[in-house]
Amino acid sequence: MLEGDKCKSCDTQSCLMKCQYVDISKEDAKVEIMKMVNGENSRILSECVTCFACQEYCELNARPFDRIVELQEKYNSLNIPPVMIERAVNQYAPHSELRMKEIDPEKPVLDKCTFRNMSKNEMQGQMFDNLQYLSGTDFFCNLMFHHMARDSVVKERAPLIINNIKRHGVKELICWHDECYGFFASYCPRNGIEVPFKVVHLFEYLYNYLKEHESEINKLNMKIAYLRNCSNRFIPETDQWVDNICKLIGVERVARKYDRKNALCCGGCMEAIPDKKKLRRETQKKNVQDMVDHEAEACIFNCPMCKNMIGSLAERKGLKLYLLSDLCRLALGETLDYIK
Numbered sequence: 515m516l517e518g519d520k521c522k523s524c525d526t527q528s529c530l531m532k533c534q535y536v537d538i539s540k541e542d543a544k545v546e547i548m549k550m551v552n553g554e555n556s557r558i559l560s561e562c563v564t565c566f567a568c569q570e571y572c573e574l575n576a577r578p579f580d581r582i583v584e585l586q587e588k589y590n591s592l593n594i595p596p597v598m599i600e601r602a603v604n605q606y607a608p609h610s611e612l613r614m615k616e617i618d619p620e621k622p623v624l625d626k627c628t629f630r631n632m633s634k635n636e637m638q639g640q641m642f643d644n645l646q647y648l649s650g651t652d653f654f655c656n657l658m659f660h661h662m663a664r665d666s667v668v669k670e671r672a673p674l675i676i677n678n679i680k681r682h683g684v685k686e687l688i689c690w691h692d693e694c695y696g697f698f699a700s701y702c703p704r705n706g707i708e709v710p711f712k713v714v715h716l717f718e719y720l721y722n723y724l725k726e727h728e729s730e731i732n733k734l735n736m737k738i739a740y741l742r743n744c745s746n747r748f749i750p751e752t753d754q755w756v757d758n759i760c761k762l763i764g765v766e767r768v769a770r771k772y773d774r775k776n777a778l779c780c781g782g783c784m785e786a787i788p789d790k791k792k793l794r795r796e797t798q799k800k801n802v803q804d805m806v807d808h809e810a811e812a813c814i815f816n817c818p819m820c821k822n823m824i825g826s827l828a829e830r831k832g833l834k835l836y837l838l839s840d841l842c843r844l845a846l847g848e849t850l851d852y853i854k
Contacts, residue, residue, distance in 0.1 A: 520576040521551050529568035529578040534778060535793065536561045550581050558582065559591035563790055564661045565779045566747035577704065579660075579747075586663035594786050599662050608652045608671065612678050617646055619683035622714070627691045628654040632818045635852040637690070639843045641723050645688070652678045655697035657745060661783045672697075672707050679711065686712045688719045692752070692816050693745040700748040716816070717755030720842050724762050731845045733764025736812060738841075739805035739833075740767050741824065742777040743817035750775070759838060763845035770808040772801055780820035802828050814838050 527543035530536060536558060538546065549556040562582055569579040586592055606628060617623060626637060626649035653675060659667040676698075679687065689695035698713040724731060740756055753774065760767050772778040778801045784790035802824065805813055812834040815821045825835050840850055 520574040521547050521578075524574055524576070526573060529572045529576075530558065532571040533568060534776075535563045535565065535797075547578075550578075550585055553585065553588075555589050555591075556585070559586050559589055560593075562586065562591075563779075563787065563793065564592075564663070564744070564783045566660070566744045566783075567777075567779075570747040570750050570775060580665075580704070583660050583663055583665045587665060590663075592663045592787050594662055594788070598786060599664060602659070602662065603664070603667055606651050606654055606656060606658075608654070608674055608678065612652055612681065615648065615682065617648070617682045617684060619685050621646060622686040622688050622719075623648055623682075623684045624688045625649070625653060625679075625690055625694050627694055629691075629818065632822075633690070633837070635850075636818070636837050636839055639848050640846065641720065641839070641842065648679065648682065648684070648687075655694045655701075657693045657697050657701065661744075662786055668697075668701070669705065672702060672705070676702070676707065676709060684711050686714060688714045688716060690716050691745070692743055692749065695752070696745045696748040715749070715752045715755065717752060717759060717838065720839060721755050721758050721762065724759065724842060724845070727846060728762070730847065731763060732847060734841060734845055735764050736841075737766045737768055737810050738812045738814045738836075739770055739808065739810035740773060740814045740838075741780060741801070741817075741820055742773070743815070743820050744779050744783050746777075746816070756838065759842065763841060765841060768805075768808040768810045770804050770810070772804045778804075780817075780823040782819050782823040785823070798824050798827055802831050802833070805833060806831050812836055814841065 527540055527547060530538055530543040530547065531540060546556045546558050559582060566579050569577060572578050624645040624647040626647050628649065628651050630649040655675065656668045656671050695713060695715045698709050702709050746752065757767065778797055781794035781798045784794040810833060813828045815837050821835055828835060840853065843850060
């Protein structure tokens with residue numbers, strides 16, 4: 515929840531003043547923030563695109579997005595059709611009975627997320643073939659419901675999801691997606707939900723694997739633009755792994771305008787919000803043009819959803835598309851037939 519005492523003492527209103535989607539004066543920002551502190555309706559609730567950036571912008575760690583999404587649900591601010599929300603809630607619900615899988619608790623487990631088929635080609639090769647894994651709705655973090663202003667769904671399912679993993683005896687869970695890692699490493703701790711196993715970000719796993727096989731790496735000599743996804747805002751410390759990996763495999767992450775703390779999202783967070791379609795297209799165009807202007811050869815993703823959302827536009831501008839794990843596999847000499 516938004517920590518009101520911190521907000522009352524804040525003199526920068528950075529959570530809103532740095533927002534790339536809301537146009538507001540500093541004076542009005544203070545007024546709207548205090549409305550939300552008091553649980554009142556605010557223009558911010560409907561203007562928010564749920565990109566989570568305010569959580570990172572806040573200099574006092576007052577967790578503004580946690581409050582925003584709570585109030586968005588209370589006031590139905592995003593005006594998303596109820597049938598769309600109901601369909602998603604039902605589609606991604608965990609099963610009433612857990613289907614157990616044989617897991618060796620002494621070895622790490624890869625969390626492939628419930629969207630594993632979207633990335634099935636990328637989860638192959640020497641870095642992944644020998645990993646045991648869990649996947650599906652029984653282990654799904656459900657953080658996607660923040661883009662539908664339904665934090666209640668995430669909170670309700672969180673203990674069940676964690677218990678499903680715990681029942682498999684998992685001691686170390688490697689998270690394929692930022693959203694999964696952000697759920698265990700950020701969402702659960704800040705909501706007082708215990709996570710009884712170690713979580714490892716995919717990029718940390720990739721980096722450690724590359725270090726162990728450093729003699730096998732062939733430098734790629736490529737200039738890339740990295741597209742941070744929304745969920746990375748909750749865990750910005752993981753961005754260091756991108757730089758570490760790029761250095762290892764001979765890739766230059768171009769210093770462009772819309773990267774790092776100033777990143778623009780892929781626009782996917784606006785997909786379900788009826789009045790944000792124009793803004794979504796404008797955001798995607800600005801993002802891709804920024805990559806081109808800074809002479810990137812490829813656009814690099816962690817999130818397959820981001821790749822789907824912005825990929826065709828990036829390709830039309832001459833950029834190649836890779837997940838960061840793809841680049842690691844290429845550097846280790848693998849051939850990726852699924853990439854054009």
